[in-house]
Amino acid sequence: MYITLSAEERPMPAVLGGDERARKSLTTRLPQGKYLYREGDVVERIYQVMTGVVRLTRMLENGRRQVIAFGYPGDIIGFPANGCHHADCDALVDTTLRAYRRAALDHGDGDPELHTALLQAALGEISAMQDHVMMLGLKSAAEKVASFLDVLTRRYGEDLGAYRQIELPMSRSDIADFLGLTTETVSRAVTALRKAGVISLDGAQMIIVLKPDTLAELSQGED
Template identity: 60%
Template sequence: MYVTISSEQANNARPLRSASKQPTPIAKAFKAGANLYFEGDRVERIYQVCSGVLRLTRLLEDGRRQVIAFGFPGDIVGFPCDGRYHTDCDVLTEARLQAYHLSALEGESGNPELHKELLQAALREISAMQDHFMMLGRKSAIEKVASFLCVLTERMSRDTGPRNQAFLPMSRSDIADFLGLTTETVSRTLSQLRKRGIIAINNIHTIMVLQPQALFGLSQGHEGMDCPTKPDLHGLARAC
């Protein structure tokens, strides 16, 4: 969900209950624009993304919005905070989600295998969140956008064809609110990358990465076209 999330979770995405003898819940389809839950709602279920993209947001008291994270296939959303959701969650693209009741984690009747897997998922999320905060505080605008494109190419390219094609289901303002930038800065940075021949913008929702080496280098703070580490578009996320 974060700029730093690794490819392992996405590539090994499977129902969490697969190791259990109990039947796997049936994934449910959600249309784009649907609200999954709201901040402050009591948590009854957590969700694993089977397909599609989710957006997790919070509003400040003055009405400003912060995009906390995006939910990609393989991600789990809805972990409770004092028994309640701590973000809003809506569906950006048509999605299939697998729901798990909290009862699977509580009491003697809880599923210990599921509990263990969810605990590991929560720990991965905490680690990725810490890395994301470091990125927000230390990286420049071009480093943030380059890191975001590296991860998005990895997470979304399997369903969109070529490995170097990044599908952007979110708006420029979503990206800005996620990276701590203005919408104008995001648009200007994408234009700079296009002019340098690093990416090509096919349309508002599709970007082709023409020079992955250069894009990865920028994500690491290397302004030149060369990067000391050979990039792999399906293994860039942790480094970004």
């Protein structure tokens, strides 16, 4: 969910498969724009994204929105904080999720393997959150945007001949609220990458990475 490092540094979580485990789960379909849960709701189930993309957000005391994470296929969301959800969760596109009872995290619910997998996913989320905080504090605006596009296209993009492309389900304002920037700053950074020939755009949301090595270098602040 926290797309701040390269795909090689943080592999995408494996889907919790298995026929027996699937029978213990519930498939949930979430249409675009619909909420799966709200901040403060009691956690009853933990979810793994199977298809689509979800967005986790919180409203700050000053009324501003913070995008906490984006959940892509393989990601596990909904871990409790004092028994409740700590963010709102809505679907950016039509999404399907596999739901597991919270008991599978609390005490295994008769499936030690699933219990272990969920604990590992929770620990991974904590580590990724720490990486995200460091990135927000240390990287420049241009580096943040380059990092975002670099990791997203590496992990979830599609090959396009010699290039790689991805259609972003999130808006520029979503990216800004995730990276701690303004929408205008994100747009300027994307435009700068396009003018430099690092990426091209096919419409507003389709990103084509023309120079992946250069994008990776820019994400690290290398000249």
